[in-house]
Each structure stands twice: as C-alpha cells, then as structure tokens.
Amino acid sequence: MHSDIKTNIATFLGRAALALALAAGCGLASAQNTGQDVASTPPAAAGQASRIEWWREARFGMFIHWGLYSIPGRGEWVQWNEQIPNNEYARLAGQFNPKGFNPDTWAELAKAAGMKYTVLTARHHDGFALFDDGANPYTSVNAAAHRDFVADYVKSVRKSGLGVGLYYSPMDWRFPGYIFPDLQRESAEAMRAQYHRQMEQLLSNYGKIDVLWFDGGETDWLNFGGEWKGAAWSKRPDGQHYTGSFSWQHDKVHTMLRRLQPEVVINGRADMDEDFRSREGEGALGDFDNQHPWELCTTLAGAWGYQAGKLPQPLDHYIRLLVNVVGRDGNLLLNVGPRPDGQIDPPQAERLREIGAWLAKYGQSIYATRGGPFLPGAYGASTHRDRTIYVHVLKWPGDRLVLPAIPAKVLRAQILGGGKAGFIQTAGGIELSVPPAARDKIDTIVALELDVPASGIKPVKALTTRN
Numbered sequence: 001m002h003s004d005i006k007t008n009i010a011t012f013l014g015r016a017a018l019a020l021a022l023a024a025g026c027g028l029a030s031a032q033n034t035g036q037d038v039a040s041t042p043p044a045a046a047g048q049a050s051r052i053e054w055w056r057e058a059r060f061g062m063f064i065h066w067g068l069y070s071i072p073g074r075g076e077w078v079q080w081n082e083q084i085p086n087n088e089y090a091r092l093a094g095q096f097n098p099k100g101f102n103p104d105t106w107a108e109l110a111k112a113a114g115m116k117y118t119v120l121t122a123r124h125h126d127g128f129a130l131f132d133d134g135a136n137p138y139t140s141v142n143a144a145a146h147r148d149f150v151a152d153y154v155k156s157v158r159k160s161g162l163g164v165g166l167y168y169s170p171m172d173w174r175f176p177g178y179i180f181p182d183l184q185r186e187s188a189e190a191m192r193a194q195y196h197r198q199m200e201q202l203l204s205n206y207g208k209i210d211v212l213w214f215d216g217g218e219t220d221w222l223n224f225g226g227e228w229k230g231a232a233w234s235k236r237p238d239g240q241h242y243t244g245s246f247s248w249q250h251d252k253v254h255t256m257l258r259r260l261q262p263e264v265v266i267n268g269r270a271d272m273d274e275d276f277r278s279r280e281g282e283g284a285l286g287d288f289d290n291q292h293p294w295e296l297c298t299t300l301a302g303a304w305g306y307q308a309g310k311l312p313q314p315l316d317h318y319i320r321l322l323v324n325v326v327g328r329d330g331n332l333l334l335n336v337g338p339r340p341d342g343q344i345d346p347p348q349a350e351r352l353r354e355i356g357a358w359l360a361k362y363g364q365s366i367y368a369t370r371g372g373p374f375l376p377g378a379y380g381a382s383t384h385r386d387r388t389i390y391v392h393v394l395k396w397p398g399d400r401l402v403l404p405a406i407p408a409k410v411l412r413a414q415i416l417g418g419g420k421a422g423f424i425q426t427a428g429g430i431e432l433s434v435p436p437a438a439r440d441k442i443d444t445i446v447a448l449e450l451d452v453p454a455s456g457i458k459p460v461k462a463l464t465t466r467n
Contacts, residue, residue: 115356171191324380327371378395385458408457
C-alpha cells in the first residue's frame with residue numbers, strides 16, 4: 001500500500017537523518033492513491049491465462065493487515081510517521097501474544113462474506129515476520145507468541161476451501177540501504193538477501209500458495225521514488241527511473257517462485273512479470289479494462305492496520321463498490337485490520353456478513369462473470385456469463401433505462417430475485433423498465449437472456465435516458 005509519501009518534501013527532509021534507522025507499517029499502499037494502475041509491467045505470458053482463471057472467477061477476496069502495529073493502534077505506518085526508533089518499536093514484539101487469535105474464525109468470516117480468497121500480511125515494511133525465519137529474532141516465532149501465524153493461517157484458509165494468499169514486502173525500512181541504495185550498498189544488499197531468503201521460506205514451507213501479493217519491491221520505489229542531489233531530495237518526475245546500480249535481483253526470485261509454486265498468481269509490485277495489476281483505494285477505481293486482470297484493494301473501515309473505533313460504511317456502499325469493480329472487469333480485495341488480540345471488530349464482521357447475505361442472493365451476477373458488455377456509467381454497470389447479461393442498475397435515470405444496441409437478440413428479461421422486467425429491443429438499442437415498487441433500493445439486477453454468448457459482444461458505451 002503506497003502510503004502518503006506524496007507529502008511535502010520539507011517534512012521528508014526533516015526526517016532524513018532518522019530515515020537511516022527507521023521502518024514503517026503497511027505496504028506502500030496507504031501512501032499514494034493516484035487513481036491509476038500501480039503496475040505497468042507486462043503480463044506473464046507462459047501459463048498466465050490458465051493460472052489466473054480461478055482468481056478471475058473468484059471476484060472477491062479479503063485482505064488482512066496484522067502485525068506489531070496493531071498494538072499501538074494508530075495505523076500500519078505508525079513507526080515511520082511517529083519516528084519511533086527501531087529498538088523501541090521492536091519491544092512491541094514482547095507484547096505481541098494474541099490470545100484471541102483464531103484463524104478458523106477469520107476463514108469462516110471470509111466465507112460468510114462471500115469472499116473466495118484471502119491475503120495475509122506475512123511481513124510488512126517494519127520488518128517483523130509472522131512466520132519462521134530461523135535464527136532471525138524479529139519474528140513471531142522467536143518473540144513472545146512463539147507461534148508461526150502464517151502456518152496457522154494457511155492451514156485454516158486451506159481447510160475452508162478458500163484461496164490462500166500472502167502479502168510480502170521486499171523493502172524493510174530498518175535498513176539504511178532502502179533510503180541510500182548506492183551509498184549504503186552493504187545495507188541494501190543485506191536487505192536483498194533477507195528478501196530472497198524469506199521468499200524461499202514462504203514458497204517452500206507452507207504448501208500450495210495461490211496468491212503472492214508484493215508491495216514496495218519496485219526498483220523505482222527505492223528512496224521513496226526520489227533522488228538525492230547534495231543535501232536536497234526530490235521526487236523523480238513521472239517516467240524517470242532509478243539510475244543507480246543496486247538491483248533487487250527480482251529475476252532470481254521470479255525464477256524461484258515459478259519453480260517452487262508454478263501456479264501462484266502474483267501482482268506487479270516487484271518488477272516481475274505480473275499475473276494481475278493492483279489498483280489501490282476507491283479513488284483508483286479507474287476505467288473498464290478487460291485486457292489485463294486487475295484488482296482494487298481498499299479498506300472496510302478506513303484503515304489498513306488496526307485503529308480503534310473505525311466503523312464501516314453502510315452496506316449499500318460496498319455493494320455499489322463491488323458492482324462497479326466487477327463491472328469494470330476487476331476483482332475487489334477488501335481489507336480488515338484485526339485487533340492486537342487477533343479478533344476482528346464486531347461492527348466490521350457484521351458488515352461483512354451482510355455483504356455475504358447479498359451475495360448469497362445475487363452472487364450469480366458477480367462470480368465467474370466478466371465485465372460488460374455495457375460499459376459502466378451513471379446508471380451502474382453490467383456483467384455477463386454465458387448467454388446472460390446482468391444489468392446492475394444502481395441509479396434509475398427515469399422510468400426507463402436505454403442501453404445501446406448489441407449484435408444479439410434479447411429473448412427475455414427478468415429481475416434477479418424474482419419478477420419480469422419490461423424490454424423493447426430495436427435497431428437503436430434496448431429499453432428496460434421496472435416498476436418503481438419492484439426496484440431494489442441498492443441494486444436492481446436485470447438479467448437479459450440472449451440468443452448468442454455474451455462474450456462475443458464488444459464493450460459498448462451506455463447511456464441515455466427516457467422518461
């Protein structure tokens with residue numbers, strides 16, 4: 001998660017001296033919501049289509065941000081934002097012994113929410129690992145808990161039938177080499193060695209991993225995406241890249257992961273051939289894209305790592321978000337930040353179950369669908385599967401909704417959940433009508449049954465209205 005590093009440079013420079021020793025929380029993701037796809041590397045060619053098929057059909061997953069930062073409860077960037085010295089922050093490991101941790105409960109909640117895969121932060125930018133890393137003292141195994149949380153999590157999620165995902169950050173802000181990859185080369189290389197070693201452990205010791213979610217591993221994110229010239233730091237202009245000689249050697253990791261986990265799907269935040277792109281935050285919803293698999297990650301209650309008192313939005317907010325993501329042909333990864341004891345706040349759990357109840361009723365219009373062919377607009381969005389188009393009307397523009405013409409005959413129109421919808425198809429388009437009393441207050445879903453597969457219809461722009 002690219003956190004708010006787009007802050008003013010004066011503040012950054014004021015912290016530069018401490019930056020040599022300090023680390024911080026979430027992924028780069030809480031930092032920088034640009035509204036654009038984060039990744040730009042080309043999709044992996046060999047086997048990518050077959051690897052990504054299950055993931056595309058899943059459409060909805062749970063992100064879990066959990067670590068030492070849950071103890072102070074001021075967000076996953078608390079160490080960096082408050083400039084907490086490494087040795088002081090590390091003392092939190094002596095308190096991290098979550099008696100309420102039950103990964104079965106996490107998996108059960110994800111299933112109840114209608115989610116099909118989960119992604120847990122195995123290690124964040126603060127460097128604390130939730131898994132066994134041998135003699136490394138900065139892990140949950142060698143700290144107060146004496147427990148491999150990744151092992152327990154993987155076992156529970158796999159048992160539940162969900163896809164198993166792990167988040168991992170190559171960068172570690174405890175290493176001065178992240179800030180000065182050339183000047184502090186020995187440190188940067190030690191950080192790289194940790195990355196390669198830990199990746200091999202995660203890929204070797206926990207059985208099949210379905211999703212590997214990188215964050216902060218882009219070479220261009222070294223030194224926060226900026227350059228030092230003398231005593232002055234400045235962010236690189238768009239399109240300008242890191243020109244130093246340090247390398248993460250991501251190619252070696254990519255070769256290793258394809259050898260150890262040939263079917264794992266990966267995002268594009270570590271300069272490797274990606275299986276899917278990452279968009280971050282609701283402001284990054286962006287445009288329709290059915291050429292590159294992509295995923296929008298965002299928070300359920302406004303925070304990645306645990307913050308007390310954070311409440312979710314009303315149910316309709318998440319239904320509309322899910323429809324708008326899937327209607328743009330993407331996946332939604334919705335984040336929760338468990339408390340220090342490992343439990344998810346009850347109001348957040350309740351909202352997730354409400355989302356699941358909606359999906360239990362209308363999931364056929366979400367799961368295993370593709371976005372389109374009617375492009376998203378003020379009315380809502382559309383999805384399709386086989387010979388059915390699901391028109392998600394989030395906002396009726398009047399008595400009728402007018403959709404553009406398509407090269408297919410509509411055989412019938414029905415309201416998902418019960419009832420018929422009126423339709424008139426002409427050479428100029430398709431008019432849909434549903435009596436106000438029969439409309440759903442969140443999402444009226446009209447299923448259009450066609451005489452040909454909807455997948456053969458090119459995306460078409462909606463929309464006009466008719467009263």
